[in-house]
Amino acid sequence: MTERVRTAVLISGRGSNMVALLRAAAAPSFPAEIVVVISNRPDAPGLPLARDAGAEALAIDQRPFGRDRRAHEAAIHAALVARDVRLVCLAGYMRLLTPFLVGAWDGRMINIHPSLLPAFPGLHTHARALQAGVKLHGCTVHWVTEQMDEGPVIAQAAVPVLPGDTEESLAARVLAQEHALYPLALRVAAGAAAVPADAAAYMRNPLAAGQGGP
Ligand code: GRF
Numbered sequence: 001m002t003e004r005v006r007t008a009v010l011i012s013g014r015g016s017n018m019v020a021l022l023r024a025a026a027a028p029s030f031p032a033e034i035v036v037v038i039s040n041r042p043d044a045p046g047l048p049l050a051r052d053a054g055a056e057a058l059a060i061d062q063r064p065f066g067r068d069r070r071a072h073e074a075a076i077h078a079a080l081v082a083r084d085v086r087l088v089c090l091a092g093y094m095r096l097l098t099p100f101l102v103g104a105w106d107g108r109m110i111n112i113h114p115s116l117l118p119a120f121p122g123l124h125t126h127a128r129a130l131q132a133g134v135k136l137h138g139c140t141v142h143w144v145t146e147q148m149d150e151g152p153v154i155a156q157a158a159v160p161v162l163p164g165d166t167e168e169s170l171a172a173r174v175l176a177q178e179h180a181l182y183p184l185a186l187r188v189a190a191g192a193a194a195v196p197a198d199a200a201a202y203m204r205n206p207l208a209a210g211q212g213g214p
């Protein structure tokens with residue numbers, strides 16, 4: 001069997017997407033292996049869930065670093081490198097990244113966002129979708145770039161917005177899709193991560209590499 005891609009999951013909270021990734025990666029045939037889960041918050045409910053699933057779970061508390069986000073990211077980066085991580089999944093990681101970490105993991109970091117990007121980047125996506133009166137909503141997994149929620153899309157799943165929906169009911173419908181979508185997208189990303197870094201960057205965005213296009 002070809003080697004599985006050593007993958008980390010970064011969380012800040014409940015970690016339900018992380019659990020979905022851990023479940024999928026429990027199958028030996030899955031192309032990615034989750035080697036560590038890291039939270040910027042020591043009290044994240046997802047950390048004990050990761051340990052229960054047999055994963056290494058680590059808190060790298062942001063508080064001792066104060067406003068120095070880059071120094072906090074440097075500690076995360078060191079933990080990733082020490083474990084020979086090749087791919088990073090952001091799963092409800094609620095801290096804006098600086099160009100340092102994004103640059104260090106260019107073409108090797110993916111994120112799940114609860115909307116059909118490019119619609120509704122940022123926070124409170126379900127409330128905003130209801131407010132806008134859209135009939136379709138959903139979730140997106142994308143490569144992480146410096147612009148928040150703007151990287152190349154790997155996969156999306158759509159759900160209907162139903163009459164009488166509340167923020168909670170819509171969020172629950174989307175979340176069920178997130179749990180199916182993220183493992184699927186990780187499969188795709190692991191395929192891209194299995195090739196050298198420069199080739200991965202080329203594959204994920206051929207237009208940026210000056211190929212194709214009108
Ligand atoms: C999810 O809705 C995800 O799309 C967003 O943050 C939420 C995290 O939920 N980025 P969980 O921690 O995975 O349960």
